[in-house]
Amino acid sequence: MLKRSLMTPGPTDIPPDVLLEAAQPSMHHRTPQFSAILAKASKGLKEIFQTRGPVLTLFSSGTGGMEAAVANLVLPGEKILVASIGNFGERWGKIAAAYGAQVEKLYYAWGQAVKPAEVDKRLRANKDIKLVFTQHNETSTGVCNDIQALAKVAHKHGALLVVDAISSMGVIPYFTDKWGVDVTISGSQKGFMIPPGLAFIHLSSRAWQRVKRKKQAGNHGYFYFDLTAARDKLKDPKSPTSPWTPSVSLVRQLKVAVDMVVGEGMEALWARHHRLAEAMRAAVKALKLEFFAVANRSDAITSVKVPKGIDGAALVKKFRDEWGVTIAGGQGDLKGKIFRIGHMGYAEEKDIIQAVGVLELILKEMGYKFTLGVGVTAVLKSFAKK
Ligand SMILES: *Cc1c(COP(=O)(O)O)cnc(C)c1O
Numbered sequence: 001m002l003k004r005s006l007m008t009p010g011p012t013d014i015p016p017d018v019l020l021e022a023a024q025p026s027m028h029h030r031t032p033q034f035s036a037i038l039a040k041a042s043k044g045l046k047e048i049f050q051t052r053g054p055v056l057t058l059f060s061s062g063t064g065g066m067e068a069a070v071a072n073l074v075l076p077g078e079k080i081l082v083a084s085i086g087n088f089g090e091r092w093g094k095i096a097a098a099y100g101a102q103v104e105k106l107y108y109a110w111g112q113a114v115k116p117a118e119v120d121k122r123l124r125a126n127k128d129i130k131l132v133f134t135q136h137n138e139t140s141t142g143v144c145n146d147i148q149a150l151a152k153v154a155h156k157h158g159a160l161l162v163v164d165a166i167s168s169m170g171v172i173p174y175f176t177d178k179w180g181v182d183v184t185i186s187g188s189q190k191g192f193m194i195p196p197g198l199a200f201i202h203l204s205s206r207a208w209q210r211v212k213r214k215k216q217a218g219n220h221g222y223f224y225f226d227l228t229a230a231r232d233k234l235k236d237p238k239s240p241t242s243p244w245t246p247s248v249s250l251v252r253q254l255k256v257a258v259d260m261v262v263g264e265g266m267e268a269l270w271a272r273h274h275r276l277a278e279a280m281r282a283a284v285k286a287l288k289l290e291f292f293a294v295a296n297r298s299d300a301i302t303s304v305k306v307p308k309g310i311d312g313a314a315l316v317k318k319f320r321d322e323w324g325v326t327i328a329g330g331q332g333d334l335k336g337k338i339f340r341i342g343h344m345g346y347a348e349e350k351d352i353i354q355a356v357g358v359l360e361l362i363l364k365e366m367g368y369k370f371t372l373g374v375g376v377t378a379v380l381k382s383f384a385k386k
Pocket residue numbers: 010061062063064088135137138139164165166167187196
């Protein structure tokens with residue numbers, strides 16, 4: 001027998017009420033019943049995104065939301081800036097290149113955060129750049145960028161800031177309107193606690209103006225990810241819906257999950273994630289392990305270097321196959337070199353106690369030298385503080 005839990009940075013564990021919602025009988029999507037569910041879910045999304053504007057739901061994984069942003073905003077041949085700190089940042093560059101953009105790269109070593117002053121410098125040297133793409137939480141490294149500062153810098157140069165907040169929305173404080181972020185994207189299988197398959201996107205009025213400009217220029221090169229169509233269908237006061245057939249069950253699950261998130265309250269939810277991350281970081285220190293992230297360690301996920309002499313792939317496999325706890329290894333060049341423990345969404349204190357306990361048992365078995373129990377003790381002390 002193996003009782004399973006997901007502590008990857010997506011997909012994450014799903015609460016029972018959300019799981020059960022997917023078992024409801026099939027429902028037609030052009031009905032008042034479905035419209036009511038979509039309308040309620042969309043209202044909750046605004047609260048989670050901290051915006052008054054509409055948040056559109058797209059029927060793809062998070063990357064589809066990223067592609068929708070590029071397709072609707074970037075003109076072929078246009079120069080854009082990608083400020084990347086890892087795998088997902090580099091994905092912005094690849095998508096933009098696929099849409100014919102000229103990609104100006106401000107790529108940092110993985111583990112670092114974007115330095116707003118360097119974005120400022122790059123935009124000063126490239127006055128033709130009007131779009132900046134980055135991540136809030138870079139999931140491949142566990143580093144969080146200062147989006148408020150980056151929005152300020154972009155706006156100073158008349159540029160728009162496009163943010164992938166796929167693994168940070170509903171996890172780490174994010175203020176779409178207050179920070180003036182122009183485009184924000186998220187996805188369903190991280191903080192939202194539902195299965196993969198939905199992307200969410202919000203655009204500022206300035207961003208909508210650019211969308212209009214590209215559309216009016218004709219031959220705009222997209223069809224399925226037409227954000228204007230998605231907005232107009234959602235806006236329909238009589239029966240908000242989507243242009244194409246939506247993933248009905250996922251939208252039902254979204255409504256239940258959003259109710260849970262909004263019910264907890266954003267402040268309480270952000271504080272919970274911070275508490276979990278603090279305890280995880282205390283354990284890493286107590287075990288004398290090394291963090292991979294050198295700047296702005298994220299509250300969504302903790303990335304840790306695999307100690308010398310330990311097989312990183314075997315460590316991740318032992319977690320999953322022997323203990324039923326799925327964590328993530330490294331991506332790209334970091335394969336086997338780091339492991340990443342997600343603590344987002346449907347996660348609480350006892351999940352951290354469990355993960356650190358399992359980590360200790362595996363490290364002990366694999367020959368890492370430390371006193372058994374120091375990690376768990378650090379976690380317990382962290383939680384017992386108040
Ligand atoms: C998970 C993730 C993505 C990709 O989302 P998919 O749902 O796999 O398409 C993009 N960016 C970040 C930061 C992510 O964490």
